[in-house]
Amino acid sequence: MYGITGANGQLGRLVINNLLAMVPANQIIAVTRHPARLEEFAVQGVQLREGDFNEPALLPVAFMGVKRLLIISTDDLTGGNRSEQHGQAIRAAKEAGVEHLFYTSAVNPDPDSENPLKRDHGLTENHLKESGLKWTALRNNIYGDGLAGMLQPSLSNGKFFIPQGEGKTGYVAREDCARVAALILAGKPDLSGPVDITGPEALSYRDLGQRISEVLGKSIEVEALSNAELQAHYISNGLPPEAAGGLVWINSMLAQGGFEVVSDTVKKVTGIDPTPVDVFLEPLKA
Numbered sequence: 001m002y003g004i005t006g007a008n009g010q011l012g013r014l015v016i017n018n019l020l021a022m023v024p025a026n027q028i029i030a031v032t033r034h035p036a037r038l039e040e041f042a043v044q045g046v047q048l049r050e051g052d053f054n055e056p057a058l059l060p061v062a063f064m065g066v067k068r069l070l071i072i073s074t075d076d077l078t079g080g081n082r083s084e085q086h087g088q089a090i091r092a093a094k095e096a097g098v099e100h101l102f103y104t105s106a107v108n109p110d111p112d113s114e115n116p117l118k119r120d121h122g123l124t125e126n127h128l129k130e131s132g133l134k135w136t137a138l139r140n141n142i143y144g145d146g147l148a149g150m151l152q153p154s155l156s157n158g159k160f161f162i163p164q165g166e167g168k169t170g171y172v173a174r175e176d177c178a179r180v181a182a183l184i185l186a187g188k189p190d191l192s193g194p195v196d197i198t199g200p201e202a203l204s205y206r207d208l209g210q211r212i213s214e215v216l217g218k219s220i221e222v223e224a225l226s227n228a229e230l231q232a233h234y235i236s237n238g239l240p241p242e243a244a245g246g247l248v249w250i251n252s253m254l255a256q257g258g259f260e261v262v263s264d265t266v267k268k269v270t271g272i273d274p275t276p277v278d279v280f281l282e283p284l285k286a
């Protein structure tokens with residue numbers, strides 16, 4: 001039996017859709033906080049179970065019968081709670097008799113990092129190791145799907161305002177991550193340990209400026225700003241202050257580096273080339 005937590009999330013739904021093409025539906029258990037939203041899978045024969053990492057006492061029941069469990073990391077970035085949520089899920093999985101854990105981690109996780117993204121995944125990978133179970137960390141690089149939306153406020157009057165720092169990122173499509181996760185969960189192939197899942201190349205913000213020029217077919221001037229200047233620019237471009245602050249945070253974090261990881265996992269596991277970055281930039285034409 002195959003289990004997937006976070007089944008109602010964007011990645012969870014894509015993983016289930018991919019998995020349905022590989023294993024019988026009655027061998028899939030979809031665990032979510034919102035089972036009522038997954039009727040489309042129930043009618044195909046997928047078992048739905050309620051599961052919330054904030055209610056760990058109920059999780060062993062949700063995981064009962066599962067042998068291979070994909071734990072999708074939560075989106076709860078408040079208060080450093082996430083690695084503890086994942087730890088609860090891992091302990092419950094062990095209690096329920098799960099044999100092999102799969103976890104959606106990130107490239108270069110680091111339990112000692114000040115960056116909560118890297119720290120949460122690093123701490124969770126420690127929980128995986130401590131579980132004594134077989135484990136696989138699906139280390140997804142940053143999704144490229146939202147790239148156009150993320151960069152659009154940085155563009156105005158032929159200029160592209162970027163954060164300071166030359167860090168590069170190997171942007172990957174969520175769909176590619178889902179296809180790889182489903183195949184590995186199904187044991188095709190049966191991989192253990194950390195697996196980097198990335199796009200085909202790593203690009204800095206300066207590189208992205210060049211790519212945007214090519215995609216738009218016109219020259220874009222790149223200018224690096226301090227975080228305060230970037231924030232002021234986003235606000236002048238119509239973003240509310242909180243959203244502007246969040247965007248500065250993510251852009252400056254990526255510019256500082258640590259995501260310059262490129263692997264051939266997508267091609268090796270799926271047989272399909274990973275989605276090129278230019279595809280993510282196409283919406284900027286509109």
Ligand SMILES: NC(=O)c1ccc[n+]([C@@H]2O[C@H](COP(=O)([O-])OP(=O)(O)OC[C@H]3O[C@@H](n4cnc5c(N)ncnc54)[C@H](OP(=O)(O)O)[C@@H]3O)[C@@H](O)[C@H]2O)c1
Pocket residue numbers: 005006007008009010011012031032033034051052053054072073074075076085104140141142143144174
């Ligand atoms: N690589 C990247 O660039 C990137 C970007 C964004 C997010 N992520 C990470 O990848 C994960 C999956 O991405 P996504 O695109 O599917 O995100 P999403 O659509 O925002 O989904 C959020 C996920 O968090 C789960 N979740 C939230 N609170 C939970 C709780 N208390 N207990 C159990 N599950 C909980 C949700 O499960 P249910 O609603 O089904 O309960 C859902 O699967 C995210 O949650 C985040 O950790 C990675």
